Amino acid sequence: MAFSPETVKKAFARSGGRCECDRKAHTWHSLRCPKILTEAQRGTEWEAHHKISVDAGGTDTFDNCEILCMRCHNAIPK
Ligand SMILES: [Zn+2]
Numbered sequence: 001m002a003f004s005p006e007t008v009k010k011a012f013a014r015s016g017g018r019c020e021c022d023r024k025a026h027t028w029h030s031l032r033c034p035k036i037l038t039e040a041q042r043g044t045e046w047e048a049h050h051k052i053s054v055d056a057g058g059t060d061t062f063d064n065c066e067i068l069c070m071r072c073h074n075a076i077p078k
């Protein structure tokens with residue numbers, strides 16, 4: 001399962017070029033993560049993350065797509 005390019009593009013536009021993470025467990029940011037991202041950096045600086053994992057029944061929809069910087073993405077348990 002993977003997000004379509006259109007879904008990722010829309011989610012990236014929603015993000016405003018910034019990591020969308022607001023997890024309180026991440027001590028390197030309070031409230032929303034300040035990491036600035038550009039669209040071309042996917043795979044190196046950020047990834048499209050399933051808010052609800054596919055294993056838990058999450059789908060490849062826009063609402064379930066979260067733009068996360070690699071630091072935040074890697075810190076979230078699979
Ligand atoms: Zn982040």
Ligand SMILES: [Zn+2]
Pocket residue numbers: 021022023026029033071072
């Ligand atoms: Zn985070």
